[in-house]
Amino acid sequence: MLINPRGDTLFFKRRMDGQDTLLVMQPEGRSSDAPMALAATPEHLRAWATTTGALAVAAPWPRDGQGLRFRMFRMDRVAALLGRQTGDINAALTDVPLLDGFKMESGALPEAVFTVLGGASLHIPGLFPLPGSTDQAPAIYELDGRGATFRVIPLACLDRHALPSAAQLEPGTGRFWLTVGDSHHLYVLDGPEFALAGDVVWPAEHQGLARLAFHPALPEAWIAVSSTLLVVNRNSLRVVDEIALEDELRWQRGQRVECSLGGVVFSGDGSTAWVARPYSGDVLEIDTRTRKRRGRVAVAIDALDLLAAPGRIYMQGLRNGSVGWFAARI
Numbered sequence: 001m002l003i004n005p006r007g008d009t010l011f012f013k014r015r016m017d018g019q020d021t022l023l024v025m026q027p028e029g030r031s032s033d034a035p036m037a038l039a040a041t042p043e044h045l046r047a048w049a050t051t052t053g054a055l056a057v058a059a060p061w062p063r064d065g066q067g068l069r070f071r072m073f074r075m076d077r078v079a080a081l082l083g084r085q086t087g088d089i090n091a092a093l094t095d096v097p098l099l100d101g102f103k104m105e106s107g108a109l110p111e112a113v114f115t116v117l118g119g120a121s122l123h124i125p126g127l128f129p130l131p132g133s134t135d136q137a138p139a140i141y142e143l144d145g146r147g148a149t150f151r152v153i154p155l156a157c158l159d160r161h162a163l164p165s166a167a168q169l170e171p172g173t174g175r176f177w178l179t180v181g182d183s184h185h186l187y188v189l190d191g192p193e194f195a196l197a198g199d200v201v202w203p204a205e206h207q208g209l210a211r212l213a214f215h216p217a218l219p220e221a222w223i224a225v226s227s228t229l230l231v232v233n234r235n236s237l238r239v240v241d242e243i244a245l246e247d248e249l250r251w252q253r254g255q256r257v258e259c260s261l262g263g264v265v266f267s268g269d270g271s272t273a274w275v276a277r278p279y280s281g282d283v284l285e286i287d288t289r290t291r292k293r294r295g296r297v298a299v300a301i302d303a304l305d306l307l308a309a310p311g312r313i314y315m316q317g318l319r320n321g322s323v324g325w326f327a328a329r330i
Helices: 075-082 111-117
Strands: 010-016 019-025 036-041 046-049 054-058 070-074 121-129 136-144 149-154 164-169 175-180 185-190 195-201 211-214 220-225 228-233 238-244 264-266 272-277 282-287 292-298 303-309 312-317 323-327
Touching: 010 036, 010 046, 019 075, 046 121, 054 075, 054 121, 070 075, 070 111, 121 164, 136 164, 164 211, 175 211, 211 264, 220 264, 264 303, 272 303, 282 303
Parallel strands: none
Antiparallel strands: 010 019, 019 036, 046 054, 054 070, 121 136, 136 149, 164 175, 175 185, 185 195, 211 220, 220 228, 228 238, 264 272, 272 282, 282 292, 303 312, 312 323
16 A cells, blocks of 8 residues: 555555556545556556655566566646546546666666656666576666666575565665565665665564564564564664564364464554554554553454554555555554
C-alpha cells in the first residue's frame, strides 16, 4: 500500500480476474466504494512512491527478459482525476511517461520523467539481463531525480538466483537495507554503488520474507519474520531483542503450521509499534520501551500489510487483498 503526500488517496495492489492490479481510491471521497485500476498484468506488479508524490509502476516485476520498465505517475494528478472520472481513469492519463532502456552506464532522464520525480530519487530492486547472455541477475534500478540520470546497479553481494525484495533507505544515512525473499538474513549496502557494508542474520528456523521498519527516534530496526519480531541495533547490526508475538499452535491436516507476522508501523514519537498478525485476525500494539503488548485491535480482515496515516492505520488482507483501517494516535 502507498498513500499520497496529502494523505487522501490510497494506492494498493490486488489480484482480480487473473490480473495483478494496482488500484486507487479515496477513503473519504466519492470513489471509496469503487476503486479504479491504474495498471494490471497477469504476472507480478509492483509500485513505489517518493515523498514528492511521484509513483513508479513496473508491470511485470521482477523479471522481464528486457529489464524493468516503469510508467511514471504524479499522485496529485491521479487524486484530482478521481473526483471527475466515473469509468476508466487511464482514459484521462494518455501522456504518462515511460522509462526503459536501463544500462549500467548512466543515461539522461527524459524531461517528462524528471518532471514527475520532482527532485526525488528511487532505488528499485529487480532482475537485469546480463549483457551477452540470456541469464538475469539481481540489481537496483536507480532513478536519480537530482542528477537527472538513470542506470542499473548490479548487486554483487547476491547470488545470481537470489530475488531481492525491497531496498529501504536507513534514516540519516546513505545506507540501504535490502531484504531477500525466503531468507534468514538481510544485507546492508552503502550507496551510491550498493557495496556490501554488513548484514543482519537471525536463526534459520525463522527463515522467510522479512518486513522491516525503522524506529523514528532510536537507532533500531524492527524486523518481523516468521512468528518473531527482531529488534536490531542499526550501528552494530546485531539483534538485541526478540519478541515472540505468535505463540498459538495452529494445525492444518494434522501438521503444525508456522505462522508469519505481517507489517510493522510506528507512532510519530516512536513510543508505540503496531504489528499485524494475519493468522490471528488482529493487530498488536507494542510499547517500544518495555517491548510488551499494550493492546490488541481485533480486525475483520487477515491484516498483512500496514500503512500509517494521520489518525489511522490502513490494513490490507493476506488472502484477497481487501483493505480496511482503524483509528490510532499516530
